[in-house]
Amino acid sequence: MDYxxxxxxxxxxxxxxxDFPFGPDVAVMKIRGKMFATLASxxxxxxxxxxxxxxxxxMxxxxxxxxxxxxxxxxxHWNTILLDGSIPVGEIQRMIDHSYAxxxxxxxKVDRVGLLAKYGEALQLDV
Structure with missing residues (x-):
């Protein structure tokens, strides 16, 4: 998986x-204002x-x-993943899903319930 x-x-x-709160070089991905990932190149x-x-x-x-x-x-509570091609794409997707969940x-609770009501099973909050 690449950038x-x-x-x-x-x-x-x-x-x-x-969002780019740390400048243009680091993207911060958020859900309802909470960071679940950063991405830099x-x-x-x-x-x-x-x-x-x-x-x-x-592990x-x-x-x-x-x-x-x-x-x-x-x-x-946080790992840095180097996108150097050595980790299978499916594993990186699983790590992203885990972080998001x-x-x-x-x-x-009000935000969680709202998300579940809107996206249901597609939300995949299993960790």
Missing amino acids: LQARSYLLGKPEAVE EQGEGRMNLKCEPQQAM LRDMFSAVIPGYHMNKL LVAKGLK
Whole structure:
């Protein structure tokens, strides 16, 4: 998965929006104002920060050399994924889905219920 594919998949999540609070080089993907990913491109290669449950974060770091502790993030709850082609696309999509679900589940109840009412099963909040 490259930068453009990652961006497209991230923005394909229900109600995902792109913001640039840290400047033009780092896109921040949010749902209802809460960040679920960052995406940056440097020297032709992308990198992405994704939220993750702590045990799963450690397992992914052990499994893939392109998964490292979250750059400029809480390293317990965030991983940085280097988009160097070494991780299967399906696995990166699963990591994105997991990050989105964790953040969506942490939204205020009224926002969560609104999302579920609007998107139902398509929301996939299983983590």
